[in-house]
Amino acid sequence: xxxxxxxERTNYLNESYGLKSWxxxxxxxxxxxxxxxxxxxxxxxxxxxxxxxRTELLTPPGDLVSSETYNKLFTxxxxxxxxxxxxxxxxxxxGNFFLPIMIGARDLAFPRINLLSWYLLIVGGALAIFxxxxxxxxxxxxxxxxxxxxxxxxxxxxxxxxxxxAGFSSILTGLNFIVTVHRMRAxxxxxxxxxxxxxxxxxTGVIQVLGTPVIAVTLVLVFCERVFHIGIFDPALGGDPVxxxxxxxxxxxxxxxxxxxxxxxxxxxxxxxFSRKPVFGYGFVAFxxxxxxxxxxxxxxxxxxxxxxxLYAGLVFSFLSYFVxxxxxxxxxxxxxxxYKGSISYATPMLYAFGFIGLxxxxxxxxxxxxxxGMDVHVTDTYxxxxxxxxxxxxxxxxxxxxxxxxxxxxxxxxxxxxGWAKLSALIVFxxxxxxxFPQFILGYLxxxxxxxxxxxxxxxxxxxxxxxxxxxxxGYLMPAIYLFWSLRYxxxxxxxxxxxxxxxWQTASPPPTHNFDKIPVVTQEAYDxxxxxxxxxxxx
Amino acid sequence: xxxxxxxxxEQASTISAEVDHLLYFLMAVSIFFTLLIFxxxxxxxxxxxxxxxxxxxxxxxxxxxxxxxxxxxxxxLTMIMFGWGASIxxxxxxxxxxxxxxxxxxxxxxxxLQHMEGQREINELHIPINRPVKLLMTSEDVIHSFYVPDxxxxxxxxxxxxxxxxxxxxxxxxxxxxxxxxxGTNHSGMIGWVYAMEPQKYQEWLNGGAAGSLSAAGxxxxxxxxxxxxxxxxxxxxxxxxxxxxxxTVKLAGGGTVRADEGYIRESILNPxxxxxxxxxxxxxxxxxxxxxxxxxxxxxxxxxxxxxxxxGQPGQAAPAIAGSIPSNR
Numbered sequence: 001x002x003x004x005x006x007x008e009r010t011n012y013l014n015e016s017y018g019l020k021s022w023x024x025x026x027x028x029x030x031x032x033x034x035x036x037x038x039x040x041x042x043x044x045x046x047x048x049x050x051x052x053x054r055t056e057l058l059t060p061p062g063d064l065v066s067s068e069t070y071n072k073l074f075t076x077x078x079x080x081x082x083x084x085x086x087x088x089x090x091x092x093x094x095g096n097f098f099l100p101i102m103i104g105a106r107d108l109a110f111p112r113i114n115l116l117s118w119y120l121l122i123v124g125g126a127l128a129i130f131x132x133x134x135x136x137x138x139x140x141x142x143x144x145x146x147x148x149x150x151x152x153x154x155x156x157x158x159x160x161x162x163x164x165x166a167g168f169s170s171i172l173t174g175l176n177f178i179v180t181v182h183r184m185r186a187x188x189x190x191x192x193x194x195x196x197x198x199x200x201x202x203x204t205g206v207i208q209v210l211g212t213p214v215i216a217v218t219l220v221l222v223f224c225e226r227v228f229h230i231g232i233f234d235p236a237l238g239g240d241p242v243x244x245x246x247x248x249x250x251x252x253x254x255x256x257x258x259x260x261x262x263x264x265x266x267x268x269x270x271x272x273x274f275s276r277k278p279v280f281g282y283g284f285v286a287f288x289x290x291x292x293x294x295x296x297x298x299x300x301x302x303x304x305x306x307x308x309x310x311l312y313a314g315l316v317f318s319f320l321s322y323f324v325x326x327x328x329x330x331x332x333x334x335x336x337x338x339x340y341k342g343s344i345s346y347a348t349p350m351l352y353a354f355g356f357i358g359l360x361x362x363x364x365x366x367x368x369x370x371x372x373x374g375m376d377v378h379v380t381d382t383y384x385x386x387x388x389x390x391x392x393x394x395x396x397x398x399x400x401x402x403x404x405x406x407x408x409x410x411x412x413x414x415x416x417x418x419x420g421w422a423k424l425s426a427l428i429v430f431x432x433x434x435x436x437x438f439p440q441f442i443l444g445y446l447x448x449x450x451x452x453x454x455x456x457x458x459x460x461x462x463x464x465x466x467x468x469x470x471x472x473x474x475x476g477y478l479m480p481a482i483y484l485f486w487s488l489r490y491x492x493x494x495x496x497x498x499x500x501x502x503x504x505x506w507q508t509a510s511p512p513p514t515h516n517f518d519k520i521p522v523v524t525q526e527a528y529d530x531x532x533x534x535x536x537x538x539x540x541x
Numbered sequence: 542x543x544x545x546x547x548x549x550x551e552q553a554s555t556i557s558a559e560v561d562h563l564l565y566f567l568m569a570v571s572i573f574f575t576l577l578i579f580x581x582x583x584x585x586x587x588x589x590x591x592x593x594x595x596x597x598x599x600x601x602x603x604x605x606x607x608x609x610x611x612x613x614x615x616x617x618l619t620m621i622m623f624g625w626g627a628s629i630x631x632x633x634x635x636x637x638x639x640x641x642x643x644x645x646x647x648x649x650x651x652x653x654l655q656h657m658e659g660q661r662e663i664n665e666l667h668i669p670i671n672r673p674v675k676l677l678m679t680s681e682d683v684i685h686s687f688y689v690p691d692x693x694x695x696x697x698x699x700x701x702x703x704x705x706x707x708x709x710x711x712x713x714x715x716x717x718x719x720x721x722x723x724x725g726t727n728h729s730g731m732i733g734w735v736y737a738m739e740p741q742k743y744q745e746w747l748n749g750g751a752a753g754s755l756s757a758a759g760x761x762x763x764x765x766x767x768x769x770x771x772x773x774x775x776x777x778x779x780x781x782x783x784x785x786x787x788x789x790t791v792k793l794a795g796g797g798t799v800r801a802d803e804g805y806i807r808e809s810i811l812n813p814x815x816x817x818x819x820x821x822x823x824x825x826x827x828x829x830x831x832x833x834x835x836x837x838x839x840x841x842x843x844x845x846x847x848x849x850x851x852x853x854g855q856p857g858q859a860a861p862a863i864a865g866s867i868p869s870n871r
Contacts, residue, residue, distance in 0.1 A: 067726050140723045146700065147683040147725060151649070235701025236829070238812075241684055242699065275589075278600050284608050306686065307697045308704040311634045315627055322619035326612055333611045336578055339585035343596045346586070354582055361578045365571040372622045374629025375567065378560050378693040381686060381721040445564070446550050447690020449721045452729035456717065461546045500594075530597055 011414070011511040026111035027514055032097035033412070034118050035088060040481075042084040042125065047477065049077035054436075054470040057463045062453040070453040071138040072154065078141025083163050084125050086397055087170055087255060090262035091177070091208075092121070094404045095201045097412060099177060101505040101512060102195050104186025104521045109179040110172075117172035124166030131158035140451060142252075145233035145244040149225040156226060160219040167212045170258070174208025177201050186504075188523030195503055195527050196285050200265025203289040207254045207261075207296065215251035218244065242307050249300035257296040259393060260360075261289055263400030264331055267356050270403050271335045273501040274350035275342030278528035281334040288327035295324040305376045314373055321371035328364050332357060347499070348422035352403025355430045359395025363388060366441065384444025387437045395433055402429070402480065409484065410494030414511045417491060421483045429476035435469025502533050553716055553737065554692035555709040556633060561693075563625050570618055633694060636707035640675035643668075644755075644838040647678065647685035647698040650727040652718065655838055658747050659754045664733030666718065668710055669743035675707040677803055681834050686722035689735050695721055703804045710737035759843025762836055766828070774847075780825060781818045784847045792819040806841050 012029045022030055053073050056064040065073065100108055108114050131137050137159040139148040148156050181202045185194070222244070224230045231237025233244045272279045279285055301309060301317030335357055344350070366388040370376045379385060410416050439462040448459050455463070497506040502525075508517050525532055552558050589598070643666070644655040654662045668674045678687055680700040687706060688695040691714075696706035710716075720731035738746065763769055771780035786801050794817040799805050808815055810832075813825035832840075 062729065067729070071723075071726060071728070138726070142723075144684060144723070147723070151683050151725060235699075241701065275598070276591075276596070277598055280601065281608055305630075306695050308699050308702065311631070314630060318627060318630075319623055322616070322623050325619055326616050329615045330608065330612055332578060334608075336581045336585070337601075337607070339582065339589065341598055341601055342585070342589050343591045343598045344586050344589050345591045354586065357582060358575075358579055361575055362571075365574060368571070368619060368622055369564075369567050371619075372563065372567065372626030374560055374626040374633065375563055376626070377630065377633055377695050378690070380695065381688070382690075442548055446547060447688070447717060447719065449688065449719045449729075451723040452719075454729045458547055530600075 009509055010513060011509060012514045013414075013511050015514050024115075026107070026115055028096050028100055028108045028111065028114055029412075029512065029514075029516075031114050031118050032093050035092040035096060035121070038118070038121060038125070039085050039088055039093065042080050046077050046081040046085055047474065049073050049080065051470065051474060053077060054467040056453070057455070058467050060455050060457050060460050067453045068138060069136075071140075071451070072132075072136035074451055075137050075140050076132055079128060079137070079159060079163065081393075082141055082255070082259075083166050084121070084128065086259040086393055087166075088121060088173070089259070089397060089401050090266060090404065091201055091204055091258075092118075092169075092173055094197075094266065094401075094408060095177065095204075095262055096173070098408060098505050099198055099201050100180060100184065101508065101516050102198050102503055103181065103184065103189050104504050104517065104523060105180060105184035106515045106517070106520070108176045109184055110176050113172050114176055117169040117176070120169035120172070121166050124162045124164070124169065127158055127162030127165060129162075131155035131162065134158065142248060143219075143222060143244075144248075145222065145225070145241045146235070146239075149222055149232075150234045150236070157223060160222055164216050164219045167216050170208045171212045174205035174212075177205035178209065181205075186521050186523055190523075192283065192286070193523055193525070193527050194286075195265075196268035196279055196282065196289075197262075197265035199286040200261045200268070200289045203293040204258050204261045206290075206293050207258050211251045211254040211258070211297070214247060215255075218247040218251070221247070242304070242309065245304050245307055246300065249303045250297075253300040253303065254293075254296045256389070256392070257292050259397050261292060263356070263397040263404075264289065266400040266404040266407075267335060267353050268331075269503070270349045270353040270400075270407055271338045272528045273407070273499050273503075274345040274347055274353070275338050276500070276530050277338055277342045278526065278530075279334060280337040280340070281330070282527065284330050285334050288330045291327040292324060295320065295327070299324055302371055302376070305373055306380055318371055318373045318376075322368070325364065325368060325371070328360075332361055332364070345499075346423075348417070348419060348426055349403045349407035351423060351426040351430075352399050352406065355426065355433075356396055356399040356403065359391055359399060359430075359433065363391030363395055366391065378447075379444050381450055382444035383440040383448045383450060386450050387440035387444060390437045390440075395437070399429070399433075402426070405480070405484070407499070408505070409487070410498050411505055411510045411512070413488055413491070414494055415487050415491030416494050416498065417480075417487045418483050421479060425476050425479035425483075428472060428479065432469050432472030432474075432476050436466050436473050437469070439463075439465040439469075497533070500530075500533050502529050503527075550693075551691040551714070551716070553710055553712055553714060554689075554694065555711055556629065557691065557693045557711075559629050559632075563622075563629060566625065567622060570622075574615075633706075636675040636705060637673045640673035640707050641669075642675045642677060644835075645676045645678040645687060645698065646681060646834045646838070647687070647720065647724075647731075648681040648834075649683065649725050650720070650731040652685075652687070652720075652731065652733050653835060655755060655835060656747070657755055657842065659758065660747060661835075664718070665736065666733070667736045667738060667743060667746050669740045670710045670713055670737050672740070673707055673709045675705060677703050677705055677838075679703050679807070679834050683724045684722050685720045685724050685731065688719045688721035689716055690719070691716040692735075697722055703807065710735075713737050713739055713742075755839050755842040756846035757843075759839035759841070760846075762832075762839055763843050766832070768840075771825070779821075781821055783844050787841075787845045787847070791816075793817060794819045794821065794823075803841050806844055807837050810837055810840060 134155050137154045139152050221232050225232045231239040233239040233241050268279050299321045301313055302321045305314050443462045494510045496510050646653040652664050654666050678698040680698045685698040687698055692708040694706050694708045696704050714737055716735045718733040718735050771778040772783050774784050776782040789801050790798050791801050792798050811829045814823045817823045
């Protein structure tokens with residue numbers, strides 16, 4: 001069809017061929033593609049585990065798989081989805097691809113380190129997969145001690161080592177982003193002209209660099225206790241099991257923001273482009289990302305309200321947790337206000353953005369429930385918490401991820417995705433998601449504990465609804481996998497700027513040339529200035 | 542398939558209704574904001590839909606007023622949530638003084654409960670209604686969590702220390718008891734029932750069990766383990782007298798004091814060198830691995846039963862200041 005037209009120009013895809021040209025590339029765009037392929041595989045694995053979990057939970061007794069297998073399934077679902085999909089998701093793919101282009105740079109600051117960080121994810125992932133194939137791990141993705149250090153007879157060390165190695169991938173990506181934003185902005189690209197996607201990834205980089213070493217140290221301590229029986233967490237060896245929870249959540253709560261901040265950055269881009277307006281309250285949205293990055297480090301203790309930590313620690317952590325809610329609320333209000341008097345397109349990425357705002361709102365509001373001490377005592381470790389964080393992680397991050405993939409797909413591949421199918425899949429994802437996870441709020445308040453292989457009969461109706469929703473959701477996720485692949489060959493040729501968007505990434509060819517720009521752009525306008533999108537639009541209203 | 546579709550758990554304890562009222566408030570706020578956001582998105586998306594591919598809207602200038610309004614109002618609301626939740630938590634964390642005490646020990650994968658009167662139960666707990674019940678809990682292996690949804694109470698049960706929870710059942714019935722902290726293979730089998738009973742029924746149930754009291758069992762154990770060789774009641778042993786020690790303030794070797802509660806006594810049995818009483822040597826052997834958590838509980842109750850010594854109750858008074866003890870040479 002239009003193959004010839006796409007390949008007329010030299011771009012990052014056709015500049016060289018062969019496996020070696022990919023595996024040794026230092027081009028941030030090619031590395032982003034490597035990440036896309038890698039984390040898509042991980043997402044599919046995590047999804048298969050989730051499907052098996054939901055199928056087991058169709059009936060109250062544990063009858064499809066054994067308890068041991070069930071425990072391994074939810075552990076591996078969590079480990080794969082958190083450490084090998086959600087944490088790299090937006091930054092390693094779209095961040096890698098677009099952060100340099102959006103600030104007018106030719107690459108990230110450290111291209112070799114960028115490639116190294118991909119290899120680290122591969123090595124970490126290989127270790128985790130080895131652990132699964134060898135026999136699996138059954139500690140839950142939270143690795144609570146002393147179960148993980150003393151009692152579990154599964155592949156804890158291999159899994160922990162995999163997460164340890166993958167953590168360095170995350171640290172290096174964050175470091176690379178921070179340095180790039182500081183040092184490599186194009187002339188005229190001041191801090192407050194940067195797209196909000198860049199701000200969000202910058203804030204994320206700060207968390208990755210400051211937080212991830214703590215989980216690395218914690219896993220080393222688990223290793224020391226499990227292998228050398230050095231008493232750190234197990235009281236039988238003189239350790240303190242709750243210390244582990246403090247260390248674990250000191251990273252893993254900020255990690256929630258590693259997962260959701262870049263997604264928020266994507267939403268800022270989508271809302272602006274498809275309303276043809278600058279994001280309302282640009283400065284507030286930018287600073288709210290930084291505020292979340294900072295305050296996010298002060299709230300870890302809200303995971304420990306019933307752990308036996310002191311009453312007053314509980315009070316302080318509950319109080320601080322409400323502070324982190326405000327910047328998130330500010331973002332939601334500003335995105336909504338951006339729509340006001342806009343020119344709103346219903347293109348697929350915007351449908352995902354609407355989905356994100358709605359689901360993240362519910363995820364965020366239910367966060368207020370679990371931050372409230374008296375409420376959390378009842379709902380912690382129940383399906384209420386499962387529903388809450390899936391609304392944020394799946395309803396939030398994955399909706400934004402899919403929205404971003406559709407938005408930037410024409411730029412990355414030079415081809416459009418099929419709009420009709422994409423709209424249908426966005427709708428199916430939204431319906432399937434809510435059917436899967438909304439019943440879990442009710443289940444949780446009723447008292448259904450998480451990580452239960454078998455459960456009392458009265459919870460069955462809600463579990464059946466949830467499983468039905470998961471089936472719908474699976475269809476919604478499979479469709480893009482098929483039509484995006486199809487579009488690589490048969491999609492309409494996109495052109496440089498199919499959305500009429502003002503960002504620098506739309507001012508270069510699709511797909512971009514290897515060095516991103518033929519000439520380094522000089523930036524003379526604010527972010528999201530649609531008036532300068534040449535000749536494509538006229539003023540109305 | 543189960544035909545029941547409950548949407549709310551029963552309100553079976555004094556705290557249940559309070560937690561539910563907080564839930565209603567949180568739900569009201571959430572529904573309001575969800576409708577506000579969803580409504581605004583739908584309204585704007587339809588009203589300002591793109592009518593021509595060429596249109597360019599005027600940009601709307603950002604004002605500080607709006608930003609401040611939609612930061613301050615939600616913040617005020619969250620502070621109500623914080624205060625309300627905290628006040629419930631305070632009540633949940635502080636058992637009333639008149640609460641009856643029951644010991645709970647979690648182990649993979651069962652709950653063992655011991656009443657003061659000596660009744661022992663596994664995966665079942667019988668309690669009277671209209672009377673606060675305090676659980677003093679520990680684990681023999683990994684972390685568990687004692688969760689009764691109909692009471693809205695949950696507390697992790699942690700190895701190596703005691704944690705407490707309390708509740709006051711308000712209506713007779715049979716309520717789920719779950720382990721809420723993942724504890725290994727058969728975690729979902731670590732469940733049971735709490736039977737809340739009319740007080741006289743509870744008394745009948747208590748009388749049905751023939752076992753001797755906890756403290757009597759502890760007394761026998763105290764002799765079997767030869768604790769009495771050193772901990773003589775008159776204080777003329779290698780260890781301090783334990784008469785009246787419970788609840789007192791103990792002076793420690795090397796300075797400092799500790800309140801002799803259940804946690805301290807448990808630690809002194811399992812890890813005697815951790816806090817040595819002033820004037821004594823750290824020469825007691827550990828009983829870690831030799832006795833079970835249930836044995837520890839029996840010993841604690843025996844020590845409690847040794848009653849107050851005459852003249853006890855002066856703050857700062859060293860409990861075992863007894864002549865004839867071996868002087869410490871540390």
